[in-house]
Amino acid sequence: MDSGSADPDISKTGSAIESPRARSIDLTILAVLAVLYTLYFARDFMLPIVFAVLLNFLFSPVVRWFARFRVPPAIGAGVVIIGILALLGTGAFGLSGAVRDWATTAPATLKTAEAKLNKIIRPIQRASRTAEQVANAAGETAASAGVKTAKPAEVVVAGPSLAARVFGTTQRSVVSVLEVLILLFFLLAAGDLFLQKLIKVLPNVVDKKKAVQIARAMESSISTYLLTAATVNLVEGAVVGGIMFLWGMPNPALWGALVVLLEFVPYLGALAMVVILTVAALTTFDAVGHALLIPASFLVVNLIQGNFVTPVVLGHRLALNPVALFIGLAFWFWIWGIAGAFIAVPILATFKIFCDHIESLASVGEFLGQRDERERRAIIR
Numbered sequence: 001m002d003s004g005s006a007d008p009d010i011s012k013t014g015s016a017i018e019s020p021r022a023r024s025i026d027l028t029i030l031a032v033l034a035v036l037y038t039l040y041f042a043r044d045f046m047l048p049i050v051f052a053v054l055l056n057f058l059f060s061p062v063v064r065w066f067a068r069f070r071v072p073p074a075i076g077a078g079v080v081i082i083g084i085l086a087l088l089g090t091g092a093f094g095l096s097g098a099v100r101d102w103a104t105t106a107p108a109t110l111k112t113a114e115a116k117l118n119k120i121i122r123p124i125q126r127a128s129r130t131a132e133q134v135a136n137a138a139g140e141t142a143a144s145a146g147v148k149t150a151k152p153a154e155v156v157v158a159g160p161s162l163a164a165r166v167f168g169t170t171q172r173s174v175v176s177v178l179e180v181l182i183l184l185f186f187l188l189a190a191g192d193l194f195l196q197k198l199i200k201v202l203p204n205v206v207d208k209k210k211a212v213q214i215a216r217a218m219e220s221s222i223s224t225y226l227l228t229a230a231t232v233n234l235v236e237g238a239v240v241g242g243i244m245f246l247w248g249m250p251n252p253a254l255w256g257a258l259v260v261l262l263e264f265v266p267y268l269g270a271l272a273m274v275v276i277l278t279v280a281a282l283t284t285f286d287a288v289g290h291a292l293l294i295p296a297s298f299l300v301v302n303l304i305q306g307n308f309v310t311p312v313v314l315g316h317r318l319a320l321n322p323v324a325l326f327i328g329l330a331f332w333f334w335i336w337g338i339a340g341a342f343i344a345v346p347i348l349a350t351f352k353i354f355c356d357h358i359e360s361l362a363s364v365g366e367f368l369g370q371r372d373e374r375e376r377r378a379i380i381r
Helices: 010-017 020-041 043-067 073-120 122-144 162-190 193-201 205-247 252-262 268-284 288-314 322-342 344-357 359-368 373-380
Strands: none
Touching (some): 043 162, 073 162, 193 205, 205 288, 252 268, 322 344
């Protein structure tokens, strides 16, 4: 140690560690870790609740509209649930044949697609074979030098069939949908019960008004987003289905329905659709060039929808910047998987609205938002 340097003051270090600020930071870190742990391991319990709450935001205005005609909330909620069940049943019945055929022919389809993809990625395969030959030559050299190498044991794992996996997944999905619908019915039938209870327990009038503003802003934004996004996705799905029909793709309605579903997931949905269409087209058409026109057509429609239609229709109702949106999408996909990716945007929008109305969290809401026109002009100057 340098003789001119000052000796460390252990007492000051201990005081800093034991200060209220340090304890507050420690508690905050522990609380964040506890929340992440709870979200991850309680996903089977929390996912139906979150889906039901988001759908409650969407359909609460419908129940209140029924109430204007003296329809009790319970009956209005029942009408909404029956409508949802009819829509789901019609879609499942119409697409059941196409999905069943796809599940039956999926193994052969994947083999055919792999064979055609080999023609495209043959240079990569050649490089891989060269690397294997080098490795084998090294093994032969070691064997000739008297070094014995043990042959690795081959283990064949017989997993469940594709049909069994599809049936098991479908069974779990049906149970989850029923759980969401039952909870949604009770939420819609309760109406503003929980909001009224919250207003009753809040201490002052300012907090009561702020709670009502936050609740109405969340409901308006989420319902507008879900309804608008569903409409845009339906139009895009119809356009893509028509294009698939013109290109001669089998089951064009199935591809259109997949577009409607996957477009609720930003970025990843379009990427998954490109992969699915590429595999399906390679197994349908003999010419690779013709097959690649199928995903290319979808990409053109998706780019038009994402860069022109959606910004015009949605505007700044959900002003989330792309970086925050992508990070939130990755986070919820990591926590809750595919279901989390579907609800990432509504959850982020809800959180931003909450932050915008709470003074201490306003900076977080500003970070999640897009750049406004004043910031654009300042950067240009």
